[in-house]
Amino acid sequence: MITGIFFLVIMLVGVPIGVCLCLSGIVYIYSNGNTVLLQSFPSQMFGGVDSYGLIAIPLFILIGEIMSSGGITRRLVELAMGFVGAVRGGLAYVNILANMMLASIIGSATAQVAIMSKIMVPEMEKQGYDKTFAAGITVYGGMLGPIIPPSVMFVVYSVLAQVAVGDMLMAGILPGILLTLLFFVVIACMGLVYNYPRSEKRTLRQRARTIVHASPTLLIPIVIVGSILGGVANPTESAAVGAVVSALVGRYVTREFQFRMLPQILLRAAVYSSIVLFLVAAAAVFSWLLIYGKVPQAAAAWIQSVAKDPVTFLLLVNVILLIIGTVIDGIPGLIMTVPILLPIATEVYGIDPRHFGVVVVVNLVLGLMSPPVGLSFFVAAAVTGAKPGKMFIVTLPFFLISCVALVLLSLFPSLSLALLN
Template identity: 80%
Template sequence: MLTTFFFLAIMFLGVPIGICLCLSGMFYIWDTNNAVLFQSFPMQMFGGVDSYGLIAIPLFILIGEIMNSGGITRRLVALSMAFIGSVKGGLAYVNILANMLVSSIIGSATAQVAIMSQVMVPEMVKQGYDKTFAAGVTVYGGMLGPIIPPSVMFVVYSVLAQVAVGDMLIAGILPGILLTTLFFVVIACMGWIYEYPRSERKTLRERAKTVLVASPTLLIPVVIVGSILGGLANPTEAAAVGAVASVLVGRYVTREFRFSQMPQMLVRSGIYSAIVLFLVAAAAVFSWILIFGKVPQATAAWIQTVAHDPVSFMLLTNVILLVIGTVIDGIPGLIMTVPILLPVATDLYHIDPRHFGVVVVVNLVLGLMSPPVGLSFFVAAAVTGAKPGRMFIVTLPFFLICCAALVLLSIFPSLSLALIK
């Protein structure tokens, strides 16, 4: 109990979550008078990152860097516009579809929101959309980043849950498509009510030209996702091939990538990767302490008094994770909750860990769009100047449809597992 209070106290003081996890582990060892456990502390941290699958993280991050500097994002947006055509609320559809295509390369919600806010919001405002609505739609489109492969959060979950990285990445495809479809439905309903402007009408020849010019950029997600689905490469190998493909497309197709930019990209990718991997290492220590202190067993005993079947357990988990996700970012949220809840889900309720992982990730990502913090709204606000609170209110239907999607994913495991062999 003292360790819990210590953890919450230093976290609310603003100590970085990775440091909080390590210090809490040390405090528990000191509080329980088990100084001999300090000898295992470094080994537990090293063991947490001693995983081949984690190599995919810096590679996926590097792909996003190359794609952004190589002009690939703009071409994917143009491709989306060619597909959507002149319909009411067309640019809102384009926003979601472009986010879906970009998701298959970036894999990070906040990074995607930052990039797409710069690309989509000014264009939507120019066409007559309210800036707050445009920024809010971009935020929910960015939600697809950690769900559609590649996904850094799924890689981290795979390591925490000891499941195949490839299975987790594939498990995110159908939920990503489901969310995209539901977002389209919301835009159609809101467009009918608020009379959203139509996108610019283009001739069939202009659309064909756009598709011809922009289609080579699809090589990157096809290489990454296709090689995993086809069994030709594991996620780490697919990420390496995807990085090479992004360089080739950016250099010889879009002709905007410069090799002189690579050192800065590698530095930025290295810094972000180091942050993520340190969190994973700290999570290993935290999980070890939780198991040693029999926290999962105590949690299981309490949950059994509330949830009597797998569905009620999943719905209870949704509520718990949504509350946690409103104040804690996605990866730290995974690190704090998976070691406690996963053993309960698999051992007591016999829930497939891959299905559970999808629900956990979608839930924590939704927390990025939920008050009181709503990190993604603040990222969009910093780029666009829109107000975060009003952004949430204007796009409330998207939040509600996400909650409905979470319920569907919780009740029907096939929505996550159908594509896994």
């Protein structure tokens, strides 16, 4: 009880979540009088990051930084425009489609929202879209980042759950496609109601020229995802190759990337990577103490008294995680909940850990678009000047359809596991 209250208080006053986890662990040890556990504290933290799979995280982050600096993102938007014809709400479709392509490279919702807000929102405003709607739909497009591989959240989950990183990345492909298609349905319905402007009409030759001009940028996701699906490379190796390919594409195709940019790019990637890996190390200590304190057993007893079958359990987890995700970012949310909920899901209800991982990640990502915090809305607001509250209201249909997708993923494990089976 003392540890829980201490954790909530320091988190609410703004202490970083990784520090909260470490300090709460120390408070727990002293409150129970088992100070001998402090001797294992450093080794538990080191053990948390002593995983080959975690090398993929800084490499995926590096790919995103190179893409942003090398003009590759803008080429992907051009490619999406080449595929979408002069349909009502055309730029809205382009926004989601470009986000889907970018998601196969960046793997971070907030980073993707920041990048795409700079590109898509001004362009949509020029063609007559409301800025609030343009920013809001960009936020939901960014939701695809942590779901379609590569995904930093799936890598972290695979380490926490001790499952293959490649399996988790593959499990995110169909859910990402499902969300994209459902977003297209929402755009089509809203386009009829609000009479969205049609995209610029282009001849078949112009569209073909655009696609040919921008298509070399697809080498990056093809190399990353294709090498994993084809069994040629594991996720860490594919991320390393993807970083090299993105640098070559940026240098010799888009011609906006210069090798003299590498020191600054590597520095930014290292800073963000260190934050993520410190969270994972803190999570190892937190999980160790949870198990020592028999918290998973107590949680399992309560959940079993409420949920009598796997479906009810998953629906209950959806509600719990959606609430947690509204106030806590994705990776810290994983760190706090997976050590408690995963043993219950697998041992009590017999749920495949990969299926459970997809449900957890999608749920926590959806929390980034939910009040009262809605971190992704604040990121878009900082870039575009739109108001976060209005963004949520204007794009409420996207939130509701995301909840429908979440229920479908909970009820039908094949939506996550089909490619693995």
